[in-house]
Each structure stands twice: as structure tokens, then as C-alpha cells.
Amino acid sequence: MNHFTFHNPVKVVFGRGSIAELPRLIPSDANVMVLYGGGSIRRNGVYDQVAGALEGLDWGEFGGIAPNPRYDTCIKAAAMASAEGASFLLAVGGGSVLDAAKFVAVAALYPPGRDPWEIMLTVNQVERAVPLGCVMTLPATGSEMNGNAVVTRDSTREKLFFKSEKVYPRFSILDPSVTFSLPPRQTANGVIDAFVHVMEQYLTYPVNAPLQDRQAEAILQTLLEEGPKCLARPDDYDARANVMWCATNALNGLLGCGVPGDFASHRIGHELTALYELDHARTLAITFPAVTKHLRAQKLGKLVQYAERVWGVTGGDDDAKADAAIAKTEAFFHSLGVGTRLTDHGIPPEAIAKVADRLEARGQKLSEQVPLTRADVEAILTLAAE
Amino acid sequence: MNHFTFHNPVKVVFGRGSIAELPRLIPSDANVMVLYGGGSIRRNGVYDQVAGALEGLDWGEFGGIAPNPRYDTCIKAAAMASAEGASFLLAVGGGSVLDAAKFVAVAALYPPGRDPWEIMLTVNQVERAVPLGCVMTLPATGSEMNGNAVVTRDSTREKLFFKSEKVYPRFSILDPSVTFSLPPRQTANGVIDAFVHVMEQYLTYPVNAPLQDRQAEAILQTLLEEGPKCLARPDDYDARANVMWCATNALNGLLGCGVPGDFASHRIGHELTALYELDHARTLAITFPAVTKHLRAQKLGKLVQYAERVWGVTGGDDDAKADAAIAKTEAFFHSLGVGTRLTDHGIPPEAIAKVADRLEARGQKLSEQVPLTRADVEAILTLAAE
Numbered sequence: 001m002n003h004f005t006f007h008n009p010v011k012v013v014f015g016r017g018s019i020a021e022l023p024r025l026i027p028s029d030a031n032v033m034v035l036y037g038g039g040s041i042r043r044n045g046v047y048d049q050v051a052g053a054l055e056g057l058d059w060g061e062f063g064g065i066a067p068n069p070r071y072d073t074c075i076k077a078a079a080m081a082s083a084e085g086a087s088f089l090l091a092v093g094g095g096s097v098l099d100a101a102k103f104v105a106v107a108a109l110y111p112p113g114r115d116p117w118e119i120m121l122t123v124n125q126v127e128r129a130v131p132l133g134c135v136m137t138l139p140a141t142g143s144e145m146n147g148n149a150v151v152t153r154d155s156t157r158e159k160l161f162f163k164s165e166k167v168y169p170r171f172s173i174l175d176p177s178v179t180f181s182l183p184p185r186q187t188a189n190g191v192i193d194a195f196v197h198v199m200e201q202y203l204t205y206p207v208n209a210p211l212q213d214r215q216a217e218a219i220l221q222t223l224l225e226e227g228p229k230c231l232a233r234p235d236d237y238d239a240r241a242n243v244m245w246c247a248t249n250a251l252n253g254l255l256g257c258g259v260p261g262d263f264a265s266h267r268i269g270h271e272l273t274a275l276y277e278l279d280h281a282r283t284l285a286i287t288f289p290a291v292t293k294h295l296r297a298q299k300l301g302k303l304v305q306y307a308e309r310v311w312g313v314t315g316g317d318d319d320a321k322a323d324a325a326i327a328k329t330e331a332f333f334h335s336l337g338v339g340t341r342l343t344d345h346g347i348p349p350e351a352i353a354k355v356a357d358r359l360e361a362r363g364q365k366l367s368e369q370v371p372l373t374r375a376d377v378e379a380i381l382t383l384a385a386e
Numbered sequence: 387m388n389h390f391t392f393h394n395p396v397k398v399v400f401g402r403g404s405i406a407e408l409p410r411l412i413p414s415d416a417n418v419m420v421l422y423g424g425g426s427i428r429r430n431g432v433y434d435q436v437a438g439a440l441e442g443l444d445w446g447e448f449g450g451i452a453p454n455p456r457y458d459t460c461i462k463a464a465a466m467a468s469a470e471g472a473s474f475l476l477a478v479g480g481g482s483v484l485d486a487a488k489f490v491a492v493a494a495l496y497p498p499g500r501d502p503w504e505i506m507l508t509v510n511q512v513e514r515a516v517p518l519g520c521v522m523t524l525p526a527t528g529s530e531m532n533g534n535a536v537v538t539r540d541s542t543r544e545k546l547f548f549k550s551e552k553v554y555p556r557f558s559i560l561d562p563s564v565t566f567s568l569p570p571r572q573t574a575n576g577v578i579d580a581f582v583h584v585m586e587q588y589l590t591y592p593v594n595a596p597l598q599d600r601q602a603e604a605i606l607q608t609l610l611e612e613g614p615k616c617l618a619r620p621d622d623y624d625a626r627a628n629v630m631w632c633a634t635n636a637l638n639g640l641l642g643c644g645v646p647g648d649f650a651s652h653r654i655g656h657e658l659t660a661l662y663e664l665d666h667a668r669t670l671a672i673t674f675p676a677v678t679k680h681l682r683a684q685k686l687g688k689l690v691q692y693a694e695r696v697w698g699v700t701g702g703d704d705d706a707k708a709d710a711a712i713a714k715t716e717a718f719f720h721s722l723g724v725g726t727r728l729t730d731h732g733i734p735p736e737a738i739a740k741v742a743d744r745l746e747a748r749g750q751k752l753s754e755q756v757p758l759t760r761a762d763v764e765a766i767l768t769l770a771a772e
Contacts, residue, residue, distance in 0.1 A: 003401025015389025208624040218600030238594040
């Protein structure tokens with residue numbers, strides 16, 4: 001096992017009706033700014049629940065945060081937060097709204113004359129942030145229990161992330177019943193996003209960390225069982241609760257303790273979203289199988305373990321087991337209604353060279369052992385085009 | 387899944403050499419009081435490592451904290467902490483030292499004229515505590531990542547616990563290599579303690595929480611594999627690391643999220659320790675199998691799952707699987723050199739009535755569904771005497 005530091009102070013309040021706990025969680029003297037998205041929370045009753053719970057507190061709101069939240073929107077929200085002296089941000093929505101709130105929390109207190117986008121280009125240089133909390137309505141990104149955020153900048157077509165302990169939510173309210181009204185597309189996306197988060201921390205190379213391996217397999221197996229139930233019966237409380245808790249556990253730092261990670265699928269996927277506005281999870285359904293095929297030799301040990309333990313594959317040699325595991329993973333994504341090829345999502349062939357160019361220019365290390373080259377990225381996306 | 391709140395802000399710093407991180411973790415202006423036990427840290431080099439890391443800080447020490455830490459010792463340590471104006475407590479040792487430090491942290495700031503023992507008799511009434519951290523040298527209790535502490539009072543022969551967010555360690559340093567020198571008895575005790583912590587949160591009744599079930603099974607399977615390796619080769623770093631991380635994960639609150647718990651084995655075990663000074667883990671090796679046999683019908687669903695998933699039992703009907711699982715659990719404890727009967731540890735037959743009397747007088751609810759009666763406790767201990 002490798003060395004590690006684990007620290008996650010987020011308070012999770014989980015269960016039906018938990019939005020009513022808000023007054024206990026937000027400081028009573030706070031000046032609250034509620035951030036939300038495109039209006040689904042007005043249709044499904046969450047807005048009214050939040051407004052009811054905040055009664056008597058001093059609060060305002062900023063709506064209209066789009067999926068893949070935009071830098072320009074965040075800057076507007078930050079200006080409003082500064083102008084109104086917001087002392088607490090409450091994100092109500094999915095990972096996009098929460099990620100935006102994390103960026104706003106930093107941008108609202110950023111030194112005048114400097115562009116907060118610089119936090120996306122380095123690591124852990126955030127010095128302060130407005131405290132924030134969230135009501136999570138879409139289990140997927142795990143943002144409700146980590147200090148990560150992804151923001152997109154239109155002017156440069158960049159989708160980048162930052163990470164800081166300063167933007168851990170003080171609390172996250174998870175009420176599975178508010179996810180009953182999610183469209184099937186978002187439900188499926190959430191299951192795939194969580195699944196790939198786990199795989200990126202699990203499917204690397206063995207470092208003798210059997211507990212972390214099994215904690216990862218626990219989430220994968222549960223998503224395989226419970227994800228399809230959410231699509232089949234959207235108001236199945238237990239299935240929704242189980243998927244929601246899986247998504248949170250998939251990226252709260254625990255799985256990554258003492259083991260290597262390989263976030264190449266995410267990095268390549270972010271470029272696809274930045275260029276073609278494709279849903280984040282759908283980019284992962286494309287990139288993850290392709291990365292795995294391309295790095296099959298390097299990942300063979302864990303691929304075989306994954307095949308045996310998660311998919312119950314027992315026949316054949318190691319190569320056959322690895323192939324079966326990849327095929328079954330793709331079939332699972334298909335069963336959720338999500339294609340795994342560029343063409344399934346209307347991404348043109350020229351995307352391959354474009355994404356390779358962009359990642360080469362960014363110069364970030366990809367994969368867990370040998371850094372991926374430009375040729376590797378091209379090869380991966382070519383596999384995704386077949 | 388039941389409703390829950392999860393909040394665990396402990397920072398874990400894990401790996402060989404991590405004691406050297408102390409200066410980064412303790413406030414540089416702190417007045418530090420180091421608490422430790424009977425001197426094993428002087429023999430195995432941990433004391434010197436800690437002293438070296440604290441060089442330049444203002445620190446003093448309080449040694450001699452015994453296993454099953456005593457109220458009287460804690461009160462002395464608290465008086466010294468108050469007198470010297472300690473602003474940070476550093477526990478260096480196993481769960482006993484850390485539990486003592488937690489009690490001291492509260493007692494040192496307790497209102498004059500009141501007896502801090504009262505925190506053992508109610509829940510969550512702790513208002514303030516001196517901040518504390520730890521260097522954990524014995525993986526077992528999980529105290530390094532929770533707000534629980536157990537203290538024994540000789541004058542009344544009581545072993546009781548309290549729980550408060552105020553005594554979460556600010557950090558816990560876990561260096562598996564410092565456990566190489568543990569005697570086999572303590573290594574075995576640690577594995578059993580962690581194993582039973584998991585079982586008490588797992589072996590109740592199903593509430594459709596498949597992730598939590600699998601997270602529990604992940605720890606159980608890892609302890610079964612890695613525990614014996616630590617006994618066979620005490621300086622096997624990976625095995626020590628895996629057991630250490632299992633022990634921390636066994637009682638950091640995650641397994642208990644949204645599921646019922648049954649801590650009857652611990653409660654009955656504490657009485658045995660209070661009366662006969664038997665090692666905590668050894669009391670659990672006695673009580674856990676007996677509680678499970680007594681409540682077999684109530685726990686049958688989970689017992690069968692445990693048999694199948696953790697022990698690979700496939701043959702026979704449900705009753706046969708349950709019996710096999712209990713027998714295999716006892717055989718595992720025996721394989722670690724720990725007996726599972728009162729007589730194995732020299733506990734006399736009159737213990738049965740004594741413990742039943744004490745628990746009846748304490749009036750605490752035991753077990754997860756139907757509270758155990760005095761007759762139940764007698765029946766359980768009679769099973770442990772057979």
C-alpha cells in the first residue's frame with residue numbers, strides 16, 4: 001500500500017425529508033445565496049422545500065447555472081455574492097451547480113485585479129472561500145463529498161478542474177426521493193459517472209491494498225444491481241438511495257487512499273465535452289472502454305480481478321477474462337441506453353486529432369504508470385471510433 | 387436504507403515514517419502534553435521518533451496509562467494538563483491511551499465542582515475539549531478515527547463509554563511499521579476487535595443497504611486474509627498496513643450509515659473486563675459467538691449472507707449455513723490463539739449472574755430489535771460457558 005493522507009470533513013445528512021434540516025446546518029446569522037440551475041427544482045418541489053426551510057433567514061438567489069457550468073456565469077454570481085455580502089452559499093442541484101458554487105466561493109473572495117481562472121491551472125493555491133453547503137439532487141459526480149470542481153470557459157473552450165480543502169461543503173443534504181423525477185438520461189449518466197470514478201481508482205496496477213480493492217468492488221457491484229432498478233422504477237426509494245450513496249462514496253477520497261489512480265478517461269472526456277458539449281458521463285462511456293483496451297497489458301492484473309470478482313467471469317485465460325470484462329462493461333453502459341462510440345454521439349472523426357492536440361498542448365500527465373503520449377490519445381480515440 | 391448523518395473530520399496520515407509529519411500537524415504555538423502507556427514506546431523507538439519530531443515545540447509528558455484506562459489516572463492527567471495550560475494533547479499508543487486522552491481532553495476543561503464521569507452516563511453533552519491528535523501504535527479499537535472513548539472506574543468497577551464530536555482527533559498518524567514489535571497477543575486482539583466492530587454493524591437485519599453490507603464484507607475478508615499474516619511474519623509491512631487500515635475503517639462511522647447496529651457483544655464484554663480485567667478483544671471472542679447463537683433466528687437473513695459471501699458456504703439450508711458461519715468464526719478466533727469460552731480465560735461460572743445483574747441495573751437497551759432481558763444475558767453467557 002502506498003502512503004496517503006485522508007481528510008474529509010463534509011457532513012452528510014441523508015434520507016427522505018432531510019431538506020428540512022437546513023436551519024440546523026446553516027449559521028442563523030448567515031447571509032445566504034442560493035445557487036441553482038435551469039428550473040427543474042421549481043417543477044419538482046425542491047425549490048419550495050428549500051425556501052420553506054430557509055424562512056426567517058436572510059437569503060437571495062442566483063439561478064440559471066447550466067450543465068458544464070460556465071466561467072462567465074460563475075463570475076457574474078461571484079460579483080453578486082460580493083456585492084450582497086453573501087456569507088454562505090447554498091448549491092441546490094446536481095454536480096454542475098455545486099461545482100459552480102465552489103468556484104464562486106473562491107472567486108467572490110479573490111484578490112481584486114487577478115483572474116480566479118488561475119486556480120484551474122495550478123494545484124491547491126486557494127487561500128480562502130465563502131463557506132458553502134448543498135442540497136444534492138443528482139447522484140453522479142460525488143462533488144457533494146469532495147473539494148473538486150470542474151468549470152468550462154467558453155472563450156478558450158476549456159473544461160478544467162481545481163481541487164481544494166477550502167471548498168469542501170460544510171454539509172450535503174442527500175434526499176433520494178428528490179431524484180425520482182430525474183429523466184432517464186440523467187439517471188443513466190449518474191450511474192456511469194459513479195461507475196467510472198470507481199474504475200479510475202481501481203483499474204490501475206496492484207499495490208497490495210485488498211481493502212481498497214474490495215471497497216471499490218462493493219460500489220461497482222451495487223451500481224450494477226441498483227442502477228437498472230432506478231431506470232425501471234424511478235420512484236424506488238431504496239434503489240435511488242443506494243445509487244445516491246454509491247455516487248458519494250465513489251469520489252470522496254476513500255477509494256484512492258494508498259493506491260494509484262488513472263484519470264485519463266476523465267481528462268480525455270473533458271476535452272470532448274469542451275469541444276462538442278456532450279454530457280460528461282457520455283464522454284466517459286466512450287473514453288473509459290477505449291482507455292482500458294489501449295492499456296490492457298499494463299492493467300491486466302486488475303482487469304482479471306475485476307472480471308472475476310465483479311462480473312463472475314471464471315472461464316478462459318487472463319486475456320480472455322480481460323476481454324470479457326471490457327465487453328461486459330460496455331454492455332452495461334448500452335443497457336442503460338448509452339452508446340460507447342464517438343459516432344453514437346455524433347462526434348466527428350476529426351475530434352481524434354483535435355483532442356490529441358489539446359491534451360498535448362496542456363502537457364498534463366495522463367495514466368498511472370507510463371504517461372500517455374499524443375499517439376496514445378489518438379490510438380485511444382481511434383478505438384472509440386471503431 | 388435508514389436515514390443517517392455522517393461526519394468524520396479526522397485527518398489520517400498513513401505510511402512508514404509518517405511520525406515525522408507531526409510538526410506540520412500540531413499548531414506551532416501549542417503547549418503540547420504527550421500521553422502514553424507503559425513504556426513499550428520507549429523500547430520500540432516510537433518515543434524517540436515523537437520527541438525528535440516535537441523538537442522546538444513546547445511539550446511535556448504524562449506516561450503510565452494502563453490498558454483499560456482508569457478514571458483516576460485520567461483525572462491526574464487532566465489536573466496536570468490544566469495546571470500546565472496544555473493546549474494540545476498528543477496520545478502516543480493504542481486505543482487505551484487515545485481513549486484516556488479523549489477523557490482527559492474533556493476533564494481538563496470541565497466546570498469546577500462537577501465530576502466529568504457524568505459524561506459517561508449521558509450522550510453528547512460534552513461542550514468543550516482540548517484539541518488532540520494521536521500516533522496510533524496498535525490497530526484495534528478504531529479510536530483513531532472516531533469520537534468514542536471507553537474508561538474504567540475502579541471505585542465502582544464500571545467500564546463505560548462516551549461519544550462526542552468534540553474529541554475527534556484533529557489528526558491520527560498511522561505508521562504500520564511501528565506495529566512490527568507488537569506481541570502476538572496484542573496483534574490477535576486487534577484483529578478480533580476490528581472483526582467484531584464490523585460484525586456488530588453488519589449482523590443485524592436487512593434494511594436494503596447493499597453498499598454498506600459489501601463495505602463490511604470487504605473489511606471482514608481482508609482481516610481473514612491479512613490477520614494471520616501479521617502473526618506469521620510480524621514485519622510484513624503490507625499485512626500490517628492492511629490490518630491497520632481495516633481497524634480504522636471498521637469503526638469510523640461509515641459502516642453504520644443507514645443500518646441498525648447491535649453492540650450487545652461489546653456491552654457484555656465491557657462488564658467482563660470491568661469484573662475480571664480480561665483483555666477487551668478476548669471478551670468479544672467470548673461474547674460475540676454467544677450473542678449470535680442466542681439471536682440466530684432474529685439474525686438469520688444476514689447470517690446466511692455472511693456465510694455465503696465471507697466464508698463461501700454454499701451447501702445446506704439456511705440453518706446449516708448459519709451454524710457453519712458461526713463455527714467458522716469461532717475457528718478463526720481459535721486460529722489466532724484466542725479461546726471463545728469463559729473457561730478458556732479463567733472466568734468463573736458466577737460471572738453469568740453478576741454480569742446479568744449489572745446490565746439489568748444499568749438499564750441500557752441491548753441488541754438491535756427486541757431489547758435483551760436479564761434472562762437473555764444469562765442465556766448468552768451460558769452459551770459461552772458450554
